[in-house]
Amino acid sequence: MSRSVTPPKPSLTSENTALPSQAVGLATKPALPQTSTLSDFIQETLALTRRLFIQLQRRPSTLIAGIIQPLMWLVLFGALFQNVPQGLFGDSQSYGQFLGAGIIVFTAFGGALNAGLPVMFDREFGFLNRLLVAPLASRFSIVVASAIFITTLSLIQTAVIVSAIAFLGAGLPNLLGLGVVTLIVFALVLGVTGLSLGLAFALPGHVELIAVIFVTNLPLLFASTALAPLSFMPHWLQVVATLNPLSYAIEPIRYLYLHNDWALSSIVMQAPWGSVSLGGALLVLFAFDLVALLSIQPLLRRTFA
Template identity: 25%
Template sequence: MTVTDVVRVALPRGGSSHDVRAVRVVLHREMLRFVNDRTRMVSSLVQPVLMLFVLGTGIGSLVRSSIPGIDFRTFMFPGMIAMTVITTGMFSAASIVWDREFGFLREMLVAPVGRGAIVLGKCLGGAIVATVQGVIILALAGVVGVPYAPGLLLTLVGEMFLAAFTITAFGTLLAARMKSMQSFFGVMQMAIMPMVFLSGAMFPLANLPSWLHVLTTVNPLTYAVDPMRHAVFGYLSVSPQVDAALNPGIVWFGWRLPIGLELGVVAVLAAVLLGFAISQFKRAE
């Protein structure tokens, strides 16, 4: 073999078509993982169902006289949907750490596709899985006095998907640098519990102490729970007093935010978190 005998090696070129295919492949993998893991499917539903029917019934028996005409579980229902979505979305992001431990993540990162496509596929897959879980809880609406109105159901599904995508992007950002499942789950629990408790999922946002009002206002999950509750209360017949007590909305300096602005906050946060997650993956091994 002479010096001039050079063997040409053709390297696969990336491109938009490869990126779109990568998004589909990662999304499909997330769906297959969810369908084949029935234990995860059931366990993620246990906590919100217990909170709704046990905690909701217990608290409802104490406050029944102060909120006539409505079951307290009806008030908690949007919050339990949000809890299902946030838990499932974070668990979907946890698979990144699992893939890193077993070497599959490295194989994806060396593929001739943009890492943004991998992250987007992961977030879309996690959002769809979390939305499916939320729809299962949504099927219980009639049991707690929420009507099965098509407009309401479609609105809630759309809001669930937006919240699910945001929380999955947040979980993906956290998982991008985590080296072990133990570390990720420790951080996940530290993040999830305050977000759920400070979102208004279990108590009304009206008449809170000033320090608690500030915490609920800066909590991103509040802006996902409130539109769901507003949608539900739009289909209920309750007195203005009860509506003001249980559905006061999010207030900034005496101004109640429009629902469109609340959803806009969640959408902007989703884009920002997705951008940071992609940035972290570009710096990953």
């Protein structure tokens, strides 16, 4: 009769017990320190901004058109009203000098108003959906990158227009005045860019966004002091112009071009309801930025969620 053989039990030697201890050691090994969220956000923002500049390098027509159009306005309108009697437009020596501040602001405003178009095309082509499902540190890097790109583009266009205005004989503000002009342009671009990006997430497609741009672009320009002083306008249009943020960017820049001895208390505009100082105009622009950025926050949060 055969005898059943029972297999020997494995002995708990040091070789056998080493594997569980190693596994426990791997499980309890502290993880390497992760990169901070702030540095990840900066890296993402820089990468997305670089992508936009690569697109601009491949298709520079946007930058070129944004420079040619205001130059045409400056040359054609300046020639159209060059025989206007001196003193009709305040302290300006010529209509070209009067028009220069309006062209600077119009250039920056037009570029900022188009800020939502790249985001809208990313939406329609599906690239934005890829970004939204990517493990980003913050999805607001998409908006910040677009704002940096548009602000840089607008400042480049503005620098070219300022140089062209100086070449045509309108002169230049002093060095500190140029710094204030840059601050004014930056404040205007920041608020308009925020509104344009908000529209890019709120509207259904690029056709609607382009329609909004066309509808608001020229009316806001004509309902400002870019082409004519307030004294030329009827009372109702004066009220509209003083409610237009563009006027609070145009008049300070125009004053800086005409006066080297300026201060924040200098009166730059006589509105129907009172005098507006240089510092007051800056406060209006900063308030406009605050309202614009706060108004798009809920929309962006809902979209990114």
